[in-house]
Each structure stands twice: as structure tokens, then as C-alpha cells.
Amino acid sequence: MATAGALLLTPAPVLADQTGHASWYGAESGNRTANGERFHPGGMTAAHRTLPFGTRVRVTVLSTGRSCTVRINDRGPFIRGRIIDLAQGAARACGISGVARVRLTILH
Template sequence: MASWYGPGFHGKRTANGERFNTHALTAAHRTLPFGARVRVTNKTNGRSIVVRINDRGPFIGGRVIDLSNASARAIGVSGVAKVVVARL
């Protein structure tokens, strides 16, 4: 499961030290290294996007990745969605 985060975090520091940009194609993952690129595919509609890991999370059980608002919109996620995450 994937979720998204953004408005309250825009401009704040991410776990890797850069400022979070809700309009960038980035994501948070608990264990993947910073800078890793992953393809996230929405299982409902088949749309996918490549994002860069720059933060840690999600911290809610059952979720594997938190997408920036722009990343989530690009694949049609408006809340929580079933996704496939593949490291590139």
C-alpha cells in the first residue's frame, strides 16, 4: 500500500537533509538508500512513475511507500492505493 504526503511538510527537511518539495517526484521508504530510484505502479489503473527516495517512512502499518503529492497525482493516488514498487 502507498500513501502520499505533502502540504504540511513542504519546505521542511527530509531525512536526507534536503528540503521537501511536494511538487517533485520523490518518495519516502523505510529501508531503501537515499537516492535510489524506484518505479511505483498503481495496481488499480496500471499507471506508473519513477521516483527518487529522499525521506524515511511511512510509519503506518501496511504501507510500504509515501509518495510526494506530485508523484501520487501522476499515478492517480488520492489517498491510499495498492502499488507495486520495483527498484531500478
């Protein structure tokens, strides 16, 4: 049985595609992500504010059509207007070197 406190902390899943800005992060190497994993900057992982941990997401850069698939293992981004923070390796795979406008497609 879930407690009221646990219900308040559980993010509501987002099932529809999202469009917005993506950025990347990598300086947190070795720190723990929000789901307890050790952060690896070269990984194909990402932070999202509401998607459940383990969700696989296709990130498509709108200006180039280039895409990559990431697994959500952290929370963020915490900068207004951004919808996902990619680990540095995932950003490289998508061809993102700074901030880019992207479409997120939920795969699983």
C-alpha cells in the same frame, strides 16, 4: 572505517519488488527530509523505510496499471501496512488521491 553505531543506523537495501499500500504527503513543505534536502510537495520523491537515499523506484498502481518513477529522499511511512509515502506531485503523476495498492520496482 565504520563504527558499530553507524552500522546499526544503515538500512538494509531491499532489492526485490514489493507490493503493498502507498500513500502521499505534502503538508511538510519546506521542512528537511531525512537525507537533508528541503521537501517539495510537487516533487517526484518518496519516503521508504529501508531503501538507500537516491534509489529510483517505479511505482505501479495495481488497479490501473499507471506508473511513475520516484527518487527516495526520506524515511517512512510510519503507518502499518504502507510501504511507501509519495510526495504529492508523485502521487498525482501516479493517479493516487488517497491510499492505493502498488508494486515497487527498484530501478537504481
